[in-house]
Amino acid sequence: MDNEWKTRTKLVHDGTRRSQWNEVSEAIFLTQGFVYDTAEQAEARFLNAGPDEYIYARYGNPTVAMFEDRIAGLEGAEDAFATASGMAAVSGALMSMLKAGDHVVSARALFGSCLYILENILTRYGVEVTFVDGTDLDQWRAAIRPDTTAVFFETIANPTLEVVDLQAVADLAHAVGATVVVDNVFATPVFSRAMSQGADVVIYSATKHIDGQGRALGGVILGSRDFIRGTVEPYMKHTGGSMSPFTAWIMLKGLETISLRVHAQADSALAIVDALQGKPGLSRIIYPGHPSHAQNALVDRQMGKGGTVIALELAGGQAAAFRFLNELKIVVISNNLGDAKSIATHPATTTHQRLPDDQKAALGITPGLVRLSVGLEDTGDLIADLSQALQTSGE
Numbered sequence: 059m060d061n062e063w064k065t066r067t068k069l070v071h072d073g074t075r076r077s078q079w080n081e082v083s084e085a086i087f088l089t090q091g092f093v094y095d096t097a098e099q100a101e102a103r104f105l106n107a108g109p110d111e112y113i114y115a116r117y118g119n120p121t122v123a124m125f126e127d128r129i130a131g132l133e134g135a136e137d138a139f140a141t142a143s144g145m146a147a148v149s150g151a152l153m154s155m156l157k158a159g160d161h162v163v164s165a166r167a168l169f170g171s172c173l174y175i176l177e178n179i180l181t182r183y184g185v186e187v188t189f190v191d192g193t194d195l196d197q198w199r200a201a202i203r204p205d206t207t208a209v210f211f212e213t214i215a216n217p218t219l220e221v222v223d224l225q226a227v228a229d230l231a232h233a234v235g236a237t238v239v240v241d242n243v244f245a246t247p248v249f250s251r252a253m254s255q256g257a258d259v260v261i262y263s264a265t266k267h268i269d270g271q272g273r274a275l276g277g278v279i280l281g282s283r284d285f286i287r288g289t290v291e292p293y294m295k296h297t298g299g300s301m302s303p304f305t306a307w308i309m310l311k312g313l314e315t316i317s318l319r320v321h322a323q324a325d326s327a328l329a330i331v332d333a334l335q336g337k338p339g340l341s342r343i344i345y346p347g348h349p350s351h352a353q354n355a356l357v358d359r360q361m362g363k364g365g366t367v368i369a370l371e372l373a374g375g376q377a378a379a380f381r382f383l384n385e386l387k388i389v390v391i392s393n394n395l396g397d398a399k400s401i402a403t404h405p406a407t408t409t410h411q412r413l414p415d416d417q418k419a420a421l422g423i424t425p426g427l428v429r430l431s432v433g434l435e436d437t438g439d440l441i442a443d444l445s446q447a448l449q450t451s452g453e
């Protein structure tokens with residue numbers, strides 16, 4: 059959006075379109091189609107639809123457009139395309155831009171479904187994919203070739219919270235003209251500075267912090283106007299992964315509060331790490347925003363705060379991790395993240411269950427590892443809950 063507003067103002071007002079009723083809260087346009095005044099108008103719109111000229115909800119819808127404009131304003135991107143889920147965004151961004159014969163370099167530490175797209179789907183269509191350790195710049199340097207089309211990585215990897223140096227990888231990629239595509243879920247659109255640090259395409263699962271209350275699946279692809287309207291939109295509108303207007307309304311309202319929520323969650327996460335560090339029974343506690351994180355200086359530079367997710371490793375392995383999870387009274391056992399409710403996950407037996415043991419070990423997904431998504435509960439209550447579960451699990 060072309061305005062000088064600060065983040066919190068943009069999050070409340072960017073993208074708003076009002077109907078003839080001048081409603082305060084954004085309307086949900088639950089319509090799949092739009093009426094044309096004349097046959098000539100229908101013909102003209104199919105030939106070349108302008109902004110806010112709608113045809114069919116798979117192509118665009120006013121509520122969806124409000125969400126797209128608001129998230130684009132937050133990210134500092136020229137444009138955005140909203141999708142049915144985070145995975146529709148990842149697959150749509152990659153499939154729309156790649157073709158047989160192209161070469162992609164990707165970090166190996168990826169959300170399971172992202173890995174499936176790169177390892178199993180793209181390769182089936184003749185795209186060559188080279189995997190690297192995302193934190194090792196020498197590996198990126200060695201893998202990126204003059205004919206590399208794109209690089210792909212999660213700026214903070216799930217669940218071990220290693221951080222990829224976005225600016226450095228982008229410099230290597232841009233030197234050969236490759237497009238930098240990042241899955242930025244853990245950084246959140248509030249802490250992200252990805253566009254100014256070299257990302258060409260930024261992807262979010264809106265299911266996470268954008269909704270922030272565990273209600274709906276959604277996703278978004280952000281980039282230049284040319285890329286979004288010229289490459290992504292034709293692919294998405296013909297393959298059908300667009301966001302529904304009802305979901306867009308949920309995500310639009312989620313954006314109004316996202317800055318307050320993720321700042322509170324990140325502050326709480328930091329306090330929890332300080333309180334739990336050194337407790338008996340814990341062999342490791344990982345949080346990118348804490349000075350104890352090996353890449354804390356990079357985190358400061360790249361995103362300012364460390365996000366909303368912590369990883370804990372229980373010294374007693376899987377049995378201790380299970381006892382810890384089962385003792386939690388406030389924190390729930392589930393697998394979403396970025397939610398108002400604090401959520402604990404045991405990656406080795408759930409989200410990353412299907413990875414072979416050697417790959418789990420290589421990615422640091424040990425039997426004692428627990429991922430904790432910090433919610434909006436009182437920080438003291440969370441510290442008390444985690445501490446009592448830790449103590450009981452070690453007895």
Ligand SMILES: *Cc1c(COP(=O)(O)O)cnc(C)c1O
Nearest residue numbers: 143144145169241243263265276
């Ligand atoms: C959750 C997640 C996705 C997938 O998003 P969905 O909305 O569940 O499809 C992709 N990447 C990362 C890093 C995620 O955490």
